[in-house]
Amino acid sequence: MSAADFDREWHLGELFDATMLARVGPPLAELLDGDLAILDRNGELLWGLAAPDARREALVLELEPAGFLASSAASQVRLHAAGRMFTALLRAEARYRMASALHLEAVTQDFETLKLEHVRLLASEARYRKLSEELEARVKAQVADLEARQQMLYQAEKFASVGQLAAGMAHEINNPLGFVSSNLGTFKLYLDKFTALRDRLAEGEAAWHNLDLDFVLEDGVDLLADCSSGLGRIARIVADLKSFSHVDRPPEERADLNACLQHAVSVAGNPLPAGVALRTELHPLPPLSCNPGHLNQVFFSLIRNGMQAIQDAGRPGAVCIDSAADASGITIRIADNGVGMSPAQLERAFEPFYTTRSVGAGTGLGLSTARNIVLAHHGRIAIDSTPGAGTTVSLFFPNTP
Amino acid sequence: MPDQDATSLSFKLVYYGPAQSGKTTNLLRLHDLLSPELKGEVMTMETKDDRTLFFDLLPLGFRAPSGLLIKLRLFTVPGQVAHDGTRKAVLSRADGIVFVADSDSAQETNNGEAFQSMADNCHRVGLDFEHIPLVVQFNKRDLPSAVPEAEVRERWEAAPWPLCFAVALRGEGVASTFEALLRALYRHHAEALGLAREHGISENAFVAGMLGQTGTPA
Numbered sequence: 376m377s378a379a380d381f382d383r384e385w386h387l388g389e390l391f392d393a394t395m396l397a398r399v400g401p402p403l404a405e406l407l408d409g410d411l412a413i414l415d416r417n418g419e420l421l422w423g424l425a426a427p428d429a430r431r432e433a434l435v436l437e438l439e440p441a442g443f444l445a446s447s448a449a450s451q452v453r454l455h456a457a458g459r460m461f462t463a464l465l466r467a468e469a470r471y472r473m474a475s476a477l478h479l480e481a482v483t484q485d486f487e488t489l490k491l492e493h494v495r496l497l498a499s500e501a502r503y504r505k506l507s508e509e510l511e512a513r514v515k516a517q518v519a520d521l522e523a524r525q526q527m528l529y530q531a532e533k534f535a536s537v538g539q540l541a542a543g544m545a546h547e548i549n550n551p552l553g554f555v556s557s558n559l560g561t562f563k564l565y566l567d568k569f570t571a572l573r574d575r576l577a578e579g580e581a582a583w584h585n586l587d588l589d590f591v592l593e594d595g596v597d598l599l600a601d602c603s604s605g606l607g608r609i610a611r612i613v614a615d616l617k618s619f620s621h622v623d624r625p626p627e628e629r630a631d632l633n634a635c636l637q638h639a640v641s642v643a644g645n646p647l648p649a650g651v652a653l654r655t656e657l658h659p660l661p662p663l664s665c666n667p668g669h670l671n672q673v674f675f676s677l678i679r680n681g682m683q684a685i686q687d688a689g690r691p692g693a694v695c696i697d698s699a700a701d702a703s704g705i706t707i708r709i710a711d712n713g714v715g716m717s718p719a720q721l722e723r724a725f726e727p728f729y730t731t732r733s734v735g736a737g738t739g740l741g742l743s744t745a746r747n748i749v750l751a752h753h754g755r756i757a758i759d760s761t762p763g764a765g766t767t768v769s770l771f772f773p774n775t776p
Numbered sequence: 777m778p779d780q781d782a783t784s785l786s787f788k789l790v791y792y793g794p795a796q797s798g799k800t801t802n803l804l805r806l807h808d809l810l811s812p813e814l815k816g817e818v819m820t821m822e823t824k825d826d827r828t829l830f831f832d833l834l835p836l837g838f839r840a841p842s843g844l845l846i847k848l849r850l851f852t853v854p855g856q857v858a859h860d861g862t863r864k865a866v867l868s869r870a871d872g873i874v875f876v877a878d879s880d881s882a883q884e885t886n887n888g889e890a891f892q893s894m895a896d897n898c899h900r901v902g903l904d905f906e907h908i909p910l911v912v913q914f915n916k917r918d919l920p921s922a923v924p925e926a927e928v929r930e931r932w933e934a935a936p937w938p939l940c941f942a943v944a945l946r947g948e949g950v951a952s953t954f955e956a957l958l959r960a961l962y963r964h965h966a967e968a969l970g971l972a973r974e975h976g977i978s979e980n981a982f983v984a985g986m987l988g989q990t991g992t993p994a
C-alpha cells in the first residue's frame with residue numbers, strides 16, 4: 376500500500392498539520408488545565424510539552440491508535456472526554472481526506488484507462504495501417520505477376536504469329552526467288568550461245584540460225600521480264616511487311632483503318648488457302664488516332680482466325696471484312712462462315728489463357744490480347760457465333776477528337 | 777496481497793454489486809451482529825438519499841495466539857453506474873470480494889452487468905479474478921418478486937463461487953455470507969502467510985475470531 380492510497384490507515388501526524396495543531400492545541404490545553412501534548416501514533420511529539428509521567432489517551436480511528444493526547448494535570452475523565460472530542464475531529468478530517476484521495480485515485484484511474492485506451496487505439500491503428508500496406512503490396516505483386524504472365528503470353532503469341540508470318544513470307548519470297556534464279560541460269564546459257572556466235576561469225580547468217588538465236592533473243596527478253604516481275608513481287612511483299620509492322624512510324628498517329636484492314640488482308644491472304652475467299656466492303660472512314668501497328672495485328676489475327684475457322688469446317692467459305700462510320704465512331708466487322716463456336720467456347724473466348732488450339736498454333740494473337748488492344752483504344756469488341764454457321768467479330772472505335 | 781508488518785496483518789474485503797442491492801446494509805448489520813475483539817465504527821459516506829457516494833468502511837480485528845493483530849477492513853463500493861471510476865479505485869488492492877446481487881427479478885440485467893463490470897475492473901486494477909476469494913450473495917430474498925432460490929442455484933451451478941442467500945434488511949444471511957468469504961480468504965492465504973504454522977490460527981479459529989464467537993473450538 377503506497378502513501379497515496381486512499382485506503383491506507385491514516386495517522387494523526389498526516390491528518391493535522393502544524394497549523395491545524397496550533398489552532399486546536401491551545402483551547403484544548405486550556406480545557407485540560409493548561410497541560411496538553413499531542414503525540415503521533417508512534418509517540419512522537421507533534422504539539423505541546425509532554426511530561427514523562429503524563430497520562431495518555433489513545434485516539435482510535437479504526438482499531439488502533441492514530442495518535443495520543445497526553446496530560447499530567449488533567450483528570451482521567453477530562454482527558455478521556457477531550458480524547459473523544461479530538462477523535463471526532465480526526466475522524467471528520469480522515470473522512471474528508473479519504474474521500475478526496477479516493478476521488479483523485481478514481482480520476483487518475485479513469486485517466487490511466489483513457490491513456491491505455493489511447494495507446495491501444497494507436498497500436499491497433501498502426502496494426503491496420505501495416506496490414507493495409509501489406510495487402511496493397513500483395514495486390515501490387517499479384518497484379519505485376521499477372522501482367523508479366525499476360526505479357527509473356529502476348530509475346531509467345533506474337534512470336535508464334537511472327538514466325539508464321541515469316542514462314543509464309545519466306546514461301547512467298549522463295550517462289551519468285553526460285554524462278555528468278557532459274558531464269559538467270561537460263562539467261563547465262565543464252566549468253567554462252569552469243570559467245571559461240573562470235574567464234575562462228577565467218578559462217579555468216581547460217582550460224583545465227585544454227586544457234587537458234589531468234590528464239591534465244593525472244594525468250595531472253597521474256598526471262599528478264601519474268602525476273603523483273605518476280606523482283607517486283609518481292610519488293611511488294613517487303614513493302615507490305617514494313618508498313619504492317621510500322622517499323623518506320625511512331626506508335627500513335629492518325630490513321631485510316633481501311634488502310635490497316637487492307638494491309639492485314641494482303642498479309643493474311645498471302646498465300647490464300649484453297650477454298651477460302653477474302654472479301655472486303657470498306658466504306659470511307661474518318662482518320663482515327665491510334666497505334667496502327669497494334670491494330671494491324673488485331674485485324675490480321677481476326678482474319679486469320681476466320682480463315683482457320685473455314686478450314687476447320689472442311690468446306691469452302693469466305694471471310695468478309697466490312698467497315699463503316701457514323702457520328703459516334705467506326706464499326707468494323709470480320710465475319711466468317713466457318714465452324715463457329717459453342718456457347719461454352721464463346722463464354723471463355725476472352726479469357727487470357729484460353730484457346731481451343733495449342734498456343735501459337737497459328738491463330739495469331741489470342742482474343743484476350745486483341746481485346747486488350749481494342750480497349751486501349753477505348754473501343755469495344757464483341758463476338759457473335761453460331762456453331763456450324765460461323766462467327767462474326769464486331770469492333771467499335773469511338774471517334775477521337 | 778494483504779498488508780503485513782511485524783505486528784499486524786490487514787486484509788481488504790470489498791462488497792461489490794449493482795446499485796441499491798444492499799451492500800451498505802450488509803455492512804451495517806455486520807457491525808451489529810459481529811463481536812470480534814476489535815471492532816471500529818462504520819464510516820459511511822452517503823448522500824442524503826442513502827446512495828453510497830464514495831465507500832463505507834467497517835474495520836474488524838482480533839489477535840492471534842502468536843500476538844499478530846489480524847485486521848479486516850470491509851469496504852462497499854458505490855453501486856450507481858456513474859461511479860465506475862470510484863468503484864474501480866475502491867476495488868483496487870482487494871483481497872476478497874462479496875458480490876451482492878439483488879434478487880428482484882427486475883434486477884437481473886443489472887446484476888449481470890455489475891458482475892461483468894466487476895470482472896473487467898478486477899483485470900483493470902490488476903486483480904486475478906480467476907483466483908480471488910469471492911462469494912456471491914443474493915440479497916432481498918424477502919421480496920415477492922425475488923427470483924426463486926432453485927432457479928438461482930441452477931443458474932449458478934457451474935460457477936465456482938459459494939452462493940449465499942440473505943435478507944440483509946433483517947440481518948439474515950449476512951454473517952453466513954461473511955463467514956463463507958472468511959473461509960475462502962483463509963484457504964487462499966493461510967499457507968503463504970503461515971497462519972496455522974507460525975501464528976497458531978486454524979480456519980475455524982480465524983472465522984471464530986472475526987465473528988466474535990470466542991470459545992468455539994479451533
Ligand SMILES: Nc1nc2c(ncn2[C@@H]2O[C@H](COP(=O)(O)OP(=O)(O)OP(=O)(O)O)[C@@H](O)[C@H]2O)c(=O)[nH]1
Binds near residue numbers: 852854856915919942
Ligand atoms: N426488501 C429488502 N430491501 C433491502 C434489503 N437489503 C437492503 N434493502 C434496501 O435496499 C435499499 C438499498 O440498500 P443499500 O444497502 O443502501 O444498498 P447499496 O447496495 O449500498 O446501494 P448503493 O450504495 O447505492 O450502491 C435500501 O432501501 C435498503 O433498505 C433486503 O434484504 N430486503
Ligand SMILES: [Mg+2]
Binds near residue numbers: 799800801827852853
Ligand atoms: Mg451503499
